[in-house]
Amino acid sequence: MQDEPEVAVLRYGHRPGRDDRMTTHVGLTARALGADRVIFPDNAGQSEETVEDITGRFGGPFDVELTGALNATIRDWDGVVVHLTMYGERVQDVEADIREAHQTEPLLVVVGGEKVPFEVYEGADWNVGVTNQPHSEVAGLAVFLDRLFDGRELEREWEDADRNVIPMATGKKVVDPDAE
């Protein structure tokens, strides 16, 4: 988020067709919950388009990139690397240390697909489990970001949106921000 070291989310692995929706949801969750950027594998062009389209309509800043070099992105990251995995340390035990590290350093959050090689576990500064139960990489990312930012991400404002949703007790209200 603005005025903080960058948070980027790396989707590690993607099977076109089968993973399109999950990868798109990783990207949209990263955007909605305070990350600055998502990096997809280079075969996830369809998810890239969807996330760019949402950013164009609902605002940014938020960047989407493709890479052919997943391992190098982790290896060469100039900052802290967190890998979300059900085998990792408990998020409630390590989140304070990660929050502190992110006060001064950019953070890369690696979200696995099906098969994550051992070098990712070794390359991460923290392997973190949002529970040690099998559930959803999207759910794990969401809880992790909400805890990393301590809820601040819910207050973030969006620039260059062509529509804003106005919170309502019942019903739907969408306005054009330029007309407000």
Place this chain on the structure above:
Amino acid sequence: MQDEPEVAVLRYGHRPGRDDRMTTHVGLTARALGADRVIFPDNAGQSEETVEDITGRFGGPFDVELTGALNATIRDWDGVVVHLTMYGERVQDVEADIREAHQTEPLLVVVGGEKVPFEVYEGADWNVGVTNQPHSEVAGLAVFLDRLFDGRELEREWEDADRNVIPMATGKKVVDPDAE
């Protein structure tokens, strides 16, 4: 969770094939993050099987049900109904009231699929947005449950598991609980 009024998650809407993974992830997220039960539409039998299989291996208690009566499940719910939607009130504004209501009453969390009719908005005690941005119903559910339970769900213990994952800084460790 044990010793608290029930929390059930209702997946509203499912398209077989296209939604299988999302619906399964809704169910697994409900289980991992403290809900007692998930209710799927009756055409989501494949997701039901997957969630039951995970519960059999990683433990419970957690129930999975199918229903042909989504609207009646909401209408007849004996307790509080929360509908997660990007058009709703901000979660940070209403979570304290919902938490208080859940101290004495069972809570039904409705997670939409593609098209949610207006009667769901009207039937809910709260329509709640985990951000007013488009992202993922799985992410919204995860953040909502983590906030509802105030992190207690991460400490829950599992019964009748035939495997336990032991949190590790690096690598994977899975043990048979009966052999511990």
